[in-house]
Amino acid sequence: MRDLTPVLLRDWALPSAGDSKYSRGDVLVVGGAAKTPGAALLAGLAALRVGAGRLTLAVAEQAAVPMAVATPEAGVVGLPQTARGSVRGDDLGALEDDLGSAGVVVLGPGLDDPDHTRDLVRTALPLVSDEAWLLLDAYALGVLPDLRDDVAPFAGRLVLTPNSTEAGRLLGRDLEDAESDVPEIARTFxxxxxxxxxxxxxxxxxxxxxAGQIGLATSGSGDVLAGAIAGLLARGTEPAQAVCWASHVHAAAGDRLAAAVGRLGFLASELLAELPRVLVELGA
Known part of the structure; x- marks a missing residue:
């Protein structure tokens, strides 16, 4: 077990981001039910904050126009939804081109129905480029045990960001000893x-x-982490390095806010502005 310290990360420098938005890659975030579009928004903005070049957000059609107005930096695609506002998983025709061209695809932030999420992941995976990185978060992790065969072709280019409850679902039992259980999840998938x-x-x-404070255990924090990982992947960072860097930067951003605001009470959205500041401190 190695500790992620500033010294280690400076010695494990990120690749050059280049001087063009095209050289920094593109991220597609698919999630955002009508009641929870903010999760997709947080993930997408985190990707941009760590240097991703381009962003597309795919959310429930009811949320698409407000999302586009709130996020002029992103392209926004509206997805068919149920009467209750959940993203339907059986019709991704509007997203087919984006799934095939994105360098990094994030599935899960803000989805709220397990059955429709299962359908969405199963429908989306065959449309993802053979060269793209895939990150599963939130509800997409909850249904992953049912989709092992579907996700198997992504071994080696797959990232998972479970909380302790989601990790338990992936293990088929409660998370007991994170130091042994988290590597088991990595090997399994x-x-x-x-x-x-x-x-x-x-x-x-x-x-x-x-690094990291108890205040990181707040709504939306995991979405910020997922987006930060996706943004570093888009820049050409290898998966283990991207996840290590993003995990430290996310935690260090929490440390900065804990000092400025308090150990509890800072918001996930406030983490976004801290991400590039921590990267600068690390020389990235």
Missing amino acids: GAVVSCQGLVADPDGGRWRTG
């Missing part, structure tokens, strides 16, 4: 996993961040 301040890859690599 052929993925790089970030959970509870720990990072593990399927080849046995293990890292632990020493």
